[in-house]
Amino acid sequence: MITFDKEANLFHLTNKSISLWIYINSESLLETVYFGKYCERPNLSSRVKDVDNCTTQYFDQKEGIEKTFKDNFSIKSSRFEIGVHNGGDNRPAPIIVQKNNGMYDTNFQYVSHKIYKGYPKYENGPHVFGMDGDTLEILLKDEFSDVYIKYNISISSTSDVIVKNVEFINKGKSKVNILRALSMSLDLDDCEYKIHHFYGNWGNERNESVNDVIVGEQIISSNYGRSSHEDNPFVFITSKNATYDEGEVIGFNLVYSGNFKYSFYSDYLKKLRVSLGINDFDFNWVLVSGANFVCPQSIISYSSKGIDSMSQNFHKFIRNNLISYKKISQYKPIIFNSWEGCMFDFNTESILQYVDASEKIGSELFVLDDGWFGKRKDVNSSLGDWFIFEEKIDLKKVEEYVHSKKMKFGLWFEPEMVSFNSDLFRTHKEYALGVYRKHPILHRSQLVLDFSSEEVVENIFSQICKVLDYIKVDYIKWDMNRDIKEHYSLFLGDEHQGEMLHRYVLGYYSLLEKILNKYPNIMIEGCASGGGRFDLGTLYYCPQIWASDMSQPSLRMINNFNTSLGYPLSTISTHINNSIETSYKEKGYLALFGTYGYEMNPLMLTEREISEINSLINVYKNDHLSLFEEGTLYHLVSPEQHNFMAMELVNADRTKFVVIVCKKQGIRLSEKLRLKGLNESSKYKSNIGVFAGKFLQNRTLDIKLESDNLEIGFYYFEMVK
């Protein structure tokens, strides 16, 4: 619900659980009066904090005298929704527009507003949708130009989530340059917070870094051209003593797959400004007269009840309001992927054997990974040549065989890349980024295609269509195995090079849209050398993303635990592989806390291992939707701070729950776990006994994992009727 008190110039955005109060002050600037747990109308005088002694004086040019701003606000320290650039606020402004005369000063002031049901409507690009929200659209005008912005703030009535973004419209006669276009900025009254973000590299994504807000500016960002392995756009801040179920927590994310940037700024006044959006690194967008520019939506999840409530808000909102995949609430077939089993080393016969063997462990969707196209025998060739490698594989035969077994068929593509040893590169060198250099940098022997160009996107689209029109494909794994190291496009004019990285991301989205529009029954799974592009922009199109090339449980448990703090388990693609760290069954427990699937040489399995794997299939089939996909997830013990990890999933009516405990190698575990979210007055039976919900919530589940090896315990509870 959004209300506007015209007399007081005060907006209230609330869902009765959280509140955002915004005031239009006497200089037409938007001040944040309050953001947090639901609150009745705050006293406007509470905005002015004399302690910092920063109340602004100004010179009234007309009257020739010094005055104090009517509202007693301070440019330097008041809490603004969109801070000014220059003119007294030294905190980083979220928006900088350089005018045609070279001026950098930017000051957006209130003009008018609209309130409507739902979220802003966009025809293209990833965006939030649904009718459970209300939107406040505020029109603001730059004091120094005819550039306007629509500042959209939506509040969900079903999750404690706020969505913010900005749309630019140049109503002036001359062009301007947008030098910074962040999607949101949040000023907080103090800086007593810890920042949690998730860093890593290939095969080692999403380790948690936790640090205090410092006086100064902390930047968390990607300039890899994609959201990156190195840092993820999901970040949260916690009040100093917050835990999984207590304290104030604010989570942030961006519906975007390219370079992003967070700035956390605090000066001697010890207040915090958090801002987030497209990274301004090498960003310079020319906004010609009449044009507009839309910033990606940022999502803010608020909790006054600890980290899990922030993360549950995200889970619900992402599943209900962001993932556009139509069949999200239907049964998802169990995937078998060929990559870790045979890599490039296959032919028609060996793949048919894989199909048979995968069927024995319940595979319902057979995916042929890298190596079926061009002349691809290893990483050194053929990206960009999307035609079947006939001498290597009879793809039609494989597809028909898979379908004859009532299984679905999936294929791997890496659409954004080109091998220098490819027909595409030989005929269209200009399609590759970096060819203007004497020594273009290779990674995995490949270059990135210039997706800022429609011509390049169209070329790849028509090649992919030929394959998809020839064989029936139900699933695509969309890979991206290198980052963007060159920021110059041969297709864009001199003045527009600062647009290239964002235009690339738009090209990525446009190809996804073209494919999904033409083949609406195909499910696309995201991947970028594992988790190098695990973000909300990709999730809008792809309901799940391969989370990491590291499937060893000892490391994968950290990735799954941390990724699930910001993303639903249903999006975290996790497979059972041939790793020897632990048994197939125990690896299966971990895969159940993800999307569940296989990635192995199935011919290596013994009869005992096959029946071990098969014993899990019914758990997946019976409960994957209500429990693993839609259940409420509790993070009990973090593997970052302890030598084991524990999570719990409870279904909506609290009649079933599961607990996973994964302990590291070399320790013996004897712990009592306090469970959450249960029906206190009910009893639950499990493989380790019958327990009252009340007792389980008071730390009485005894866990004993006593081998020296890595060990995974899985406890399945059902309410006793």
Ligand code: DGJ
């Ligand atoms: C990287 C992916 O993460 C793997 O799963 C696999 O698809 C390879 N690329 C194929 O080249």
